[in-house]
Amino acid sequence: MKLHLFALSVVFTSLGDAPATATPAPASNLIAQDHRKWDDGTRIDLAWDLSADDETLVAAYRISKALARFGDFQVPLKFELVEIVKAGTGEYTVADLARKIRLENIKTKYADIVDIESLEATNQKTFPVAYVFQIVAVGRDGATSAAATTPPITPTMEWFDGGRFWFLIIVVIFCGAVIFFIQLARGGRPLKVRKIAGLEAIDEAVGRATEMGRSCLYIPGILDMNDIQTIAGINILARVAKTAASYDAKLEVPTSRSLVMATARETVQGAFLAAGHPDAYRKDLIYYVTDEQFGYVAYVQGMMVREKPAACFYMGAFFAESLILAETGNSIGAIQVAGTAMPAQLPFFVAACDYTLIGEEFFAASAYLSGSAEELGSLKGQDVGKIIVGLGIIIGVIMLSAASVILDGSPGSPFGTALLNAVEYLKQVILT
Amino acid sequence: MKRLIPLWITAIAGIVLIASYFVPYAQGLGELTSIWFDILAGFAFILGGGNLLKVHLKKVSDKAAGWGYSVILLASFLITLFVGLGKIGVHPSPDYPDNSWSGVYNEVGSPFWWLYEYAFKPLTATMFAMLAFYIASASFRAFRAKNVEAVLLLGTAFIILLGRTFAGVWLTSWLPESLSGLKIENLSVYIMQVFNTAGSRAIIIGIALGIASTSLKVILGVDRSYLGSARSEP
Amino acid sequence: MNVAWAWTILVVVVGASLVVLVTRREQTYRALKDLDRRWIFLLMLLAVAIPILGELTFPEKPTGLAKAVFDEIEKLEPGDKVLMAWDYDPASEGELGPMATAFTYHCCKKGLKMYYMTIFSPVGPQMIEDAIEHVIKADFPHLEYGVDYVNLGYKSGYEGVIKVIVSNIRELYTTDHYGKSVQDIPMMRDVRNIQQMDLIINVSAGYAGLKEWVLFAATPYPDLTLVAGVTGVMAPQQYPYIPEQLRGLLGAIKGAAEYEKLVLDKYGDEDPDPKYLKGKQRMGPQLIAHMLIIVLIIVANFVYFAGKRRERA
Numbered sequence: 001m002k003l004h005l006f007a008l009s010v011v012f013t014s015l016g017d018a019p020a021t022a023t024p025a026p027a028s029n030l031i032a033q034d035h036r037k038w039d040d041g042t043r044i045d046l047a048w049d050l051s052a053d054d055e056t057l058v059a060a061y062r063i064s065k066a067l068a069r070f071g072d073f074q075v076p077l078k079f080e081l082v083e084i085v086k087a088g089t090g091e092y093t094v095a096d097l098a099r100k101i102r103l104e105n106i107k108t109k110y111a112d113i114v115d116i117e118s119l120e121a122t123n124q125k126t127f128p129v130a131y132v133f134q135i136v137a138v139g140r141d142g143a144t145s146a147a148a149t150t151p152p153i154t155p156t157m158e159w160f161d162g163g164r165f166w167f168l169i170i171v172v173i174f175c176g177a178v179i180f181f182i183q184l185a186r187g188g189r190p191l192k193v194r195k196i197a198g199l200e201a202i203d204e205a206v207g208r209a210t211e212m213g214r215s216c217l218y219i220p221g222i223l224d225m226n227d228i229q230t231i232a233g234i235n236i237l238a239r240v241a242k243t244a245a246s247y248d249a250k251l252e253v254p255t256s257r258s259l260v261m262a263t264a265r266e267t268v269q270g271a272f273l274a275a276g277h278p279d280a281y282r283k284d285l286i287y288y289v290t291d292e293q294f295g296y297v298a299y300v301q302g303m304m305v306r307e308k309p310a311a312c313f314y315m316g317a318f319f320a321e322s323l324i325l326a327e328t329g330n331s332i333g334a335i336q337v338a339g340t341a342m343p344a345q346l347p348f349f350v351a352a353c354d355y356t357l358i359g360e361e362f363f364a365a366s367a368y369l370s371g372s373a374e375e376l377g378s379l380k381g382q383d384v385g386k387i388i389v390g391l392g393i394i395i396g397v398i399m400l401s402a403a404s405v406i407l408d409g410s411p412g413s414p415f416g417t418a419l420l421n422a423v424e425y426l427k428q429v430i431l432t
Numbered sequence: 433m434k435r436l437i438p439l440w441i442t443a444i445a446g447i448v449l450i451a452s453y454f455v456p457y458a459q460g461l462g463e464l465t466s467i468w469f470d471i472l473a474g475f476a477f478i479l480g481g482g483n484l485l486k487v488h489l490k491k492v493s494d495k496a497a498g499w500g501y502s503v504i505l506l507a508s509f510l511i512t513l514f515v516g517l518g519k520i521g522v523h524p525s526p527d528y529p530d531n532s533w534s535g536v537y538n539e540v541g542s543p544f545w546w547l548y549e550y551a552f553k554p555l556t557a558t559m560f561a562m563l564a565f566y567i568a569s570a571s572f573r574a575f576r577a578k579n580v581e582a583v584l585l586l587g588t589a590f591i592i593l594l595g596r597t598f599a600g601v602w603l604t605s606w607l608p609e610s611l612s613g614l615k616i617e618n619l620s621v622y623i624m625q626v627f628n629t630a631g632s633r634a635i636i637i638g639i640a641l642g643i644a645s646t647s648l649k650v651i652l653g654v655d656r657s658y659l660g661s662a663r664s665e666p
Numbered sequence: 667m668n669v670a671w672a673w674t675i676l677v678v679v680v681g682a683s684l685v686v687l688v689t690r691r692e693q694t695y696r697a698l699k700d701l702d703r704r705w706i707f708l709l710m711l712l713a714v715a716i717p718i719l720g721e722l723t724f725p726e727k728p729t730g731l732a733k734a735v736f737d738e739i740e741k742l743e744p745g746d747k748v749l750m751a752w753d754y755d756p757a758s759e760g761e762l763g764p765m766a767t768a769f770t771y772h773c774c775k776k777g778l779k780m781y782y783m784t785i786f787s788p789v790g791p792q793m794i795e796d797a798i799e800h801v802i803k804a805d806f807p808h809l810e811y812g813v814d815y816v817n818l819g820y821k822s823g824y825e826g827v828i829k830v831i832v833s834n835i836r837e838l839y840t841t842d843h844y845g846k847s848v849q850d851i852p853m854m855r856d857v858r859n860i861q862q863m864d865l866i867i868n869v870s871a872g873y874a875g876l877k878e879w880v881l882f883a884a885t886p887y888p889d890l891t892l893v894a895g896v897t898g899v900m901a902p903q904q905y906p907y908i909p910e911q912l913r914g915l916l917g918a919i920k921g922a923a924e925y926e927k928l929v930l931d932k933y934g935d936e937d938p939d940p941k942y943l944k945g946k947q948r949m950g951p952q953l954i955a956h957m958l959i960i961v962l963i964i965v966a967n968f969v970y971f972a973g974k975r976r977e978r979a
Contacts, residue, residue: 039456040456040459041456096861104836105836105858108836108849108855109855109856157456157457158456159455159456159457160454160455160456161454161455161456161459164453164454167454168454171450174641174644175644175648178645178648178649179648179652182652182654223873224469224473226466226469228643228646228647231646231650231658232646234657234658235655235657235658238657238658239657257473257476257480258473258476258477258479258480258483259472259473259476261479261480261483262476262479263658266658266659267657267658267659270657270659284487284490287483287484287487288479288480288483288484289484290484291477291480292556293556293755293757294555294556294559294560294757295555295556297559298555298559299505302498302501306497306498307497317873319872319873320560320563320757320758320872320897320899323563323566323567323570324559324562324563324566327566327569327570330570330573331703341639341642341643343632343635343636343639343903344899344900344902344903345899346635348570351570351571351573351574351575352566352570352574358635359635359636359638359639359642360638360639360641360642362642363639363642363643363645363646364642366646366649366655366657367649367655370655370657372654374654375649375654375655378645378648378649378654378655379645381645382641382642382644382645385641385644385645386637386638386641389637389641462826462829463826463829463830463837466823466824466826466829467823467826469823469826470822470823470826473822474822525844525845527845527846534845536843536844536845538791538792540795540799548789548792552756552789553756553759553792554756556755556756556757557756557757557759557760559757560757560758560760561760564710564714564955565706565707565710565711567959568706568707568709568710568955568958568959568962569703569706569707571959571962571963571966572701572703572706572962572963572965572966573966575963575966575967576966576967576970577967577970577971586963586967589963590960590963593956593959593960594956594960596898596917596918596920596952596956597724597920597949597952597953597956598724598725598726598727598949598953599953599956599957601725601727602724617727617729618729621729621730621731624901624902624905625905625908628902628905629905629906632902632903632905632906633906636903636906
């Protein structure tokens with residue numbers, strides 16, 4: 001849209017100054033080369049010498065691109081506008097280019113300009129794409145200069161995407177910290193973790209259900225196994241199942257996804273085995289209901305009202321059903337423990353459940369419950385991530401506030417500008 | 433071996449996919465694996481459907497408590513499956529008039545469309561609408577001015593509740609423009625944009641780190657309880 | 667101070683006095699303390715049903731976020747491409763239907779090219795059908811399928827779909843919802859990926875929806891402009907994305923009613939069709955329901971303090 005508005009303004013300017021028809025001198029030495037930073041093969045850098053009339057007659061430069069070749073097959077040049085840049089600009093990076101094109105796409109889009117049969121005769125499925133670029137100086141009165149055109153060029157894909165360099169650094173630091181603390185913990189260094197009441201309550205809840213002769217209900221969220229919350233929920237299920245096995249309590253797990261059912265069965269069976277009660281495992285208590293969100297809720301709600309489980313666990317990804325389930329559980333007097341990383345559902349669980357694991361507590365639960373040194377080590381590594389984020393926020397806020405104060409006091413101050421540029425670099429390059 | 437192979441698959445897939453994010457040549461891998469997952473999930477529908485039939489047929493044959501519900505469930509399941517898969521009452525597509533199955537399964541007026549429009553749609557809307565009742569009962573039970581924090585929470589809740597309706601506009605319409613920031617509708621937006629955003633960001637950052645750490649534990653095989661392994665359990 | 671405050675103070679004083687008097691009686695205190703939730707359900711039913719049946723409506727005053735959504739669509743020129751990502755289902759239709767109708771109406775009035783799709787649920791296409799049947803076919807019969815609007819239907823794969831179509835839409839969409847090849851759909855011929863869209867309008871009820879559009883479309887491709895409408899419970903979580911990744915946001919019925927007003931003020935007839943006023947109509951029950959919740963919280967607190975007083979005594 002910005003492009004359209006600017007183009008329009010160029011047209012309107014030209015209409016307003018209709019009588020003058022001075023033609024600007026063209027841009028010269030137009031060079032096209034592969035993007036100088038490592039990229040995914042979608043960008044070409046253009047550079048040109050400004051028109052001799054840049055400061056007087058030129059309002060803007062119009063950059064166009066055209067397909068030149070599909071492999072060895074020439075294509076008649078049909079230029080399309082890429083961008084209009086203001087006078088004084090001598091370089092531009094054209095993005096969103098293709099390196100290769102599939103034959104079927106050529107058939108769809110370019111059947112009128114290339115001989116499809118010759119392309120098909122090559123038996124190739126894809127063809128490298130070469131582009132030519134053109135630049136035209138547009139005068140303030142709308143007159144256009146002669147065009148400067150580049151030879152055909154194909155963007156190159158590098159083995160590493162340079163735009164993601166800083167992200168890689170952050171990933172390495174974070175993963176490194178987690179792995180480092182896991183190793184430290186393996187080495188026997190004691191690690192402490194604060195008490196999480198919701199997890200302490202699991203034993204109590206299962207115990208109470210056993211005393212009352214009622215079942216435990218476990219809902220591992222309503223998303224599939226490709227969601228990390230479901231995996232975290234299944235991890236906690238392992239512990240709940242082990243407790244249920246040792247108390248000889250009935251544990252029912254209705255699932256909303258077939259793959260979750262299959263995984264939950266493996267998990268619960270393993271937990272019963274680990275608890276020394278493999279015979280008590282009942283496969284048919286872990287079953288699939290439906291993928292449909294409210295169909296699932298209707299089933300679970302009906303089941304809760306009829307069977308009145310004494311302990312309900314909601315651990316995973318939840319949406320609107322969170323309150324429906326938790327309020328129903330509350331109405332039947334069950335002890336309820338919930339854990340989710342869906343921020344929108346946390347208030348509902350907090351209001352209706354006895355204990356709620358909020359966000360990262362939910363992910364820490366597996367480590368907390370197992371007490372395994374390795375897993376506790378990963379929590380410590382997570383803390384390093386938090387420190388980095390915290391420092392980033394503090395540094396960013398201080399730099400931006402200082403830049404604002406300095407530039408308010410003395411506009412154009414080099415230090416203030418440098419700070420502002422640093423913040424922009426932090427935002428646009430490091431954190432993008 | 434039963435545990436080892438999945439662990440290796442997880443580790444290799446995880447590491448390759450993380451690396452592929454940085455390597456343009458491999459960037460299509462993420463998309464490819466999500467397509468693989470969809471295919472797996474598609475097959476799993478058969479597993480789920482079979483399980484559903486088994487569980488409820490058993491309930492009916494055992495005449496277990498609530499077996500009547502299972503009859504309704506099975507009947508609904510089979511009827512919907514039959515009219516949907518069989519494209520009952522669907523006209524052929526104009527592009528392929530000779531192929532009776534070429535029409536769209538949910539064509540307006542077809543039995544599947546009818547089930548969707550007059551059974552599924554009102555039923556799901558009803559379930560969602562129940563939230564209004566549960567919110568009322570939960571707020572009656574849970575909101576108590578027990579301490580200063582709870583009082584602040586109550587005050588905020590009132591401002592948001594009023595600010596999301598015309599009542600907020602009506603109550604503070606008398607405030608002059610110079611104090612428009614104190615009008616309830618503007619206050620509610622301010623609370624959501626500033627206080628709520630700050631809190632949300634903190635929670636979201638914590639969650640994001642938790643997700644990264646949990647994923648890493650799964651990839652490295654440190655946490656393997658999802659495989660039913662006893663190793664990471666106490 | 668206006669009459670509004672006089673009424674409010676009167677109602678609060680009288681109400682509070684009544685509750686205090688009532689909770690002083692042991693029997694009433696016990697009844698309120700152990701109030702069966704079904705009484706609350708009944709009150710909520712009445713609070714919603716009476717305004718619906720009585721067609722109670724209130725005026726709307728658009729806030730900045732609704733204006734931002736409206737302005738983004740207003741900036742477009744006739745013929746610009748808009749991706750209409752309708753990620754909701756019948757369950758959330760009550761909250762999101764009115765804004766979806768208003769979006770379609772606005773785009774039709776502006777002469778934009780509408781590309782409908784959904785990644786939320788297999789029943790999502792039905793929501794698109796609703797928009798096409800009730801708005802486009804009913805009130806803009808001159809618009810032609812395949813030229814002015816297209817229904818690309820549902821694709822499974824959640825955010826995976828977005829990741830693919832930001833760079834290549836043909837990889838996943840070889841046909842439209844009705845099985846027609848996209849090669850035969852004129853408005854699809856020059857669309858290679860969704861980066862070519864001038865605007866993305868997302869109506870979202872959950873996963874996969876707005877968050878995924880922000881993370882996998884608007885964030886990596888900052889040139890893409892995204893506006894959205896979401897359910898009430900989702901709205902507070904979307905504020906961190908405004909305004910850079912998300913230009914404007916309509917929160918549930920309130921947002922829909924505000925946006926509806928902006929659209930109708932500019933494009934509406936003197937007597938607009940009731941289907942374009944659904945947001946406004948549904949704000950009536952919302953106001954009364956919110957009032958009921960406030961009253962319930964106040965009563966519950968009086969009961970709580972009455973209980974404390976009794977404990978001390």
